[in-house]
Amino acid sequence: MAEFSIAAATDADDAFFRELEFQTTWESIPPAAREHLTHDQVREAAQATNEILLSQPGHRLFVARAADGRRAALLWLGRRRDPVSGQEEAWIYSIAVAPEFRRRGLARQLLRFAEQLARQEGFAALGLMVAAHNDAARRLYESADFETTQVMMRKPL
Numbered sequence: 001m002a003e004f005s006i007a008a009a010t011d012a013d014d015a016f017f018r019e020l021e022f023q024t025t026w027e028s029i030p031p032a033a034r035e036h037l038t039h040d041q042v043r044e045a046a047q048a049t050n051e052i053l054l055s056q057p058g059h060r061l062f063v064a065r066a067a068d069g070r071r072a073a074l075l076w077l078g079r080r081r082d083p084v085s086g087q088e089e090a091w092i093y094s095i096a097v098a099p100e101f102r103r104r105g106l107a108r109q110l111l112r113f114a115e116q117l118a119r120q121e122g123f124a125a126l127g128l129m130v131a132a133h134n135d136a137a138r139r140l141y142e143s144a145d146f147e148t149t150q151v152m153m154r155k156p157l
Contacts, residue, residue, distance in 0.1 A: 004072055004106055006113050009061035016071045017061055022046055024096040028131040033156070053078065053093065062113070064097075064106055072101040075110045077117065080127065090118035092128035095137075107137070111144055 009017060022039075025046040029037065053059055059078035066072045073096060080091035095110050118126045128146070130137045 004064040004066055004101075004109060006062050006064045006075070006110065009063045009074070013061070013063045013071065013074075016063065017074055018047065018050075020074055020096045020098060021050060021076075021094060023099075024094055028134065030131070030133055059093070062110070064110060066101065071098070073097040073106050073110060075114055077114050079123075082125070082127075087124065089125040089127050090114070090121065090123040092126065095128075107140055108144070111140070115144075 022043045026034070026039065026042055029042065054061075056078070059076070062075040062077065063071055064073040064075070075095055076093040078091050078093050079088055081087070082089055092111075092114050095107050095114075097106050097110075115126055127149075128141065129152070130141060132151075
């Protein structure tokens with residue numbers, strides 16, 4: 001497995017974050033729903049949502065870099081109030097790996113980093129949401145002992 005360094009994102013990482021977050025958002029949309037959307041619509045909606053969430057306290061971005069300095073992946077870690085228990089928990093808003101760096105263990109490394117940081121900060125739980133059709137990500141999270149706690153469903157009208 002290649003080694004990657006992880007550090008807090010800076011303003012210089014903004015374009016990388018926006019593009020990779022757009023790609024991840026696009027890939028998270030069910031294939032049938034993508035037929036009714038344009039890249040511009042999704043990019044605009046993602047940017048608006050990201051700005052709202054990132055303005056809230058406790059949200060942080062991290063960038064993983066390859067040994068040669070290239071940006072390889074990002075981790076967006078924040079907090080969320082569990083709607084059932086009311087407990088504040090650490091929340092992974094995004095783990096996104098650039099296509100040329102996939103299948104090298106980087107997502108797992110970012111997941112371990114997020115878990116370690118959440119433990120250090122005293123959180124009792126770490127959560128995330130994953131697209132139902134993203135089998136690779138679901139297998140990763142299940143192998144890291146994440147459990148399915150809710151299933152979100154939608155019906156197009």
